[in-house]
Amino acid sequence: MTLALGCIADDYTGASDLANTLTRAGLRTVQTIGIPADDLALPEVDAVVVSLKSRSIEAGLAVSRSRAAEKWLRGRGASHVLFKICSTFDSTDAGNIGPVMDALRADCGEANVLVTPAFPETGRTVYQGNLFVGAVPLNESPLKDHPLNPMRDSNLVRVLARQSKTQIGLVDLATVTRGVEAVRERLAELAGEGIGAAIIDAVFDRDLETIGRVAAEHRLSVGASGIGLGLARALVSTGKVKSAVASSEAGAAVGGPAACLAGSCSQATLKQIASAEKIMPVLHLDPDRILTGADEAQRALDWARPRLAEGPVLIASSSTPDQVAALQARHGRDAAGHAIEQTMADIAEGLVKAGVRRLVVAGGETSGAVVDRLRIPGFLVGVEIAAGVPVLRAVGVEGDMLLALKSGNFGGPEFFSDALGLMR
Numbered sequence: 349m350t351l352a353l354g355c356i357a358d359d360y361t362g363a364s365d366l367a368n369t370l371t372r373a374g375l376r377t378v379q380t381i382g383i384p385a386d387d388l389a390l391p392e393v394d395a396v397v398v399s400l401k402s403r404s405i406e407a408g409l410a411v412s413r414s415r416a417a418e419k420w421l422r423g424r425g426a427s428h429v430l431f432k433i434c435s436t437f438d439s440t441d442a443g444n445i446g447p448v449m450d451a452l453r454a455d456c457g458e459a460n461v462l463v464t465p466a467f468p469e470t471g472r473t474v475y476q477g478n479l480f481v482g483a484v485p486l487n488e489s490p491l492k493d494h495p496l497n498p499m500r501d502s503n504l505v506r507v508l509a510r511q512s513k514t515q516i517g518l519v520d521l522a523t524v525t526r527g528v529e530a531v532r533e534r535l536a537e538l539a540g541e542g543i544g545a546a547i548i549d550a551v552f553d554r555d556l557e558t559i560g561r562v563a564a565e566h567r568l569s570v571g572a573s574g575i576g577l578g579l580a581r582a583l584v585s586t587g588k589v590k591s592a593v594a595s596s597e598a599g600a601a602v603g604g605p606a607a608c609l610a611g612s613c614s615q616a617t618l619k620q621i622a623s624a625e626k627i628m629p630v631l632h633l634d635p636d637r638i639l640t641g642a643d644e645a646q647r648a649l650d651w652a653r654p655r656l657a658e659g660p661v662l663i664a665s666s667s668t669p670d671q672v673a674a675l676q677a678r679h680g681r682d683a684a685g686h687a688i689e690q691t692m693a694d695i696a697e698g699l700v701k702a703g704v705r706r707l708v709v710a711g712g713e714t715s716g717a718v719v720d721r722l723r724i725p726g727f728l729v730g731v732e733i734a735a736g737v738p739v740l741r742a743v744g745v746e747g748d749m750l751l752a753l754k755s756g757n758f759g760g761p762e763f764f765s766d767a768l769g770l771m772r
């Protein structure tokens with residue numbers, strides 16, 4: 349297999365979002381969990397998205413895991429590697445976007461890396477280096493209250509400069525609008541000033557197409573699904589990849605019980621849980637009990653098992669920003685996040701043992717904990733449920749299983765019923 353594009357995603361929902369975008373743009377794509385084992389049977393593909401759970405871990409570990417993934421991808425012919433980050437640039441001043449970018453840049457000898465989290469389809473746009481989430485700057489959006497990476501500065505040139513050893517420049521929208529040659533010239537200018545990476549503005553998909561064409565001439569780029577779209581379109585339009593029609597195999601029905609798990613505390617997920625209450629039984633976990641050692645997973649499984657034969661159930665740990673802040677004040681941010689993720693993984697494991705073959709998970713870190721526990725090595729990409737969220741068919745596991753891994757922020761209010769409607 350010779351890859352036209354190699355991708356490293358810093359979380360599992362982000363990886364399925366990117367795999368979805370690449371598939372829809374005509375690239376045959378698989379999502380792997382970590383670097384695939386040699387004996388994992390993968391179909392012939394144009395792109396591999398290696399999913400890491402590296403967004404919120406210690407920066408040194410994120411660097412070493414990302415470098416190993418890059419080495420694997422380059423070893424399979426990928427001349428370009430996209431480091432997939434969140435469209436809301438989720439990170440702290442300690443990293444991990446800057447340190448990983450610096451390391452990958454050094455490994456591949458790239459003079460200048462284009463960086464953009466723009467993904468207009470989901471309302472993420474970048475102007476003068478400032479990230480907007482819908483109509484508001486990042487620091488005024490619900491991301492200011494994210495449980496793990498509260499985003500309080502919308503100026504990404506500043507944010508990335510705090511994380512990276514590289515000097516960070518800007519390629520503004522006026523330059524992008526002038527086209528591919530103007531962007532190339534601006535990059536050469538920045539390289540001449542010793543600037544190794546640049547935030548590049550993008551508001552519309554046509555901006556991403558310009559960016560994709562220039563990025564494809566380089567060895568490395570950093571961004572969300574939008575730049576993935578630009579790269580995929582560039583690979584297809586230059587004939588490097590023959591555009592493929594998405595296969596229907598990935599979405600074939602599996603039947604059996606279905607369940608949903610929500611660990612995201614985003615506003616979008618809170619609304620989706622409220623809507624789900626109208627159509628399925630919902631159990632709200634008690635996060636304090638989880639942190640004080642009570643067996644909430646057992647309570648949840650005892651609640652769910654007798655209900656599964658009747659239809660889908662939803663189990664949620666999600667709370668409002670005030671409740672999250674209070675819990676973190678009592679137990680610490682990382683301890684709270686980790687304990688709740690592990691409880692979600694325990695519940696997922698118990699549900700699958702009870703026969704669940706269709707599982708919807710809301711939240712990136714939560715999805716990472718669940719997929720790791722279920723030891724799923726990879727996914728084929730099926731139909732799109734909502735922008736950035738496809739149906740996934742597990743590969744390398746016994747029996748058929750469909751999952752949807754939803755970024756906390758993605759999907760409309762009826763997401764859970766929309767997902768279950770497409771996961772037959």
Ligand SMILES: Nc1ncnc2c1ncn2[C@@H]1O[C@H](COP(=O)(O)OP(=O)(O)O)[C@@H](O)[C@H]1O
Nearest residue numbers: 495611612665667685688689711712713714756
């Ligand atoms: N009630 C809660 N209080 C505090 N933290 C929580 C609560 N519920 C879930 N969490 C944690 O918040 C984090 C949510 O992150 P994630 O799953 O990535 O969601 P998102 O996709 O919205 O970023 C996880 O670490 C999760 O364990």
Ligand SMILES: O=C(O)[C@@H](O)C(=O)COP(=O)(O)O
Nearest residue numbers: 361362365434435712755756
């Ligand atoms: O780019 C995005 O917004 C998503 O693909 C993504 O990375 C989501 O992360 P979570 O919100 O943590 O699920």
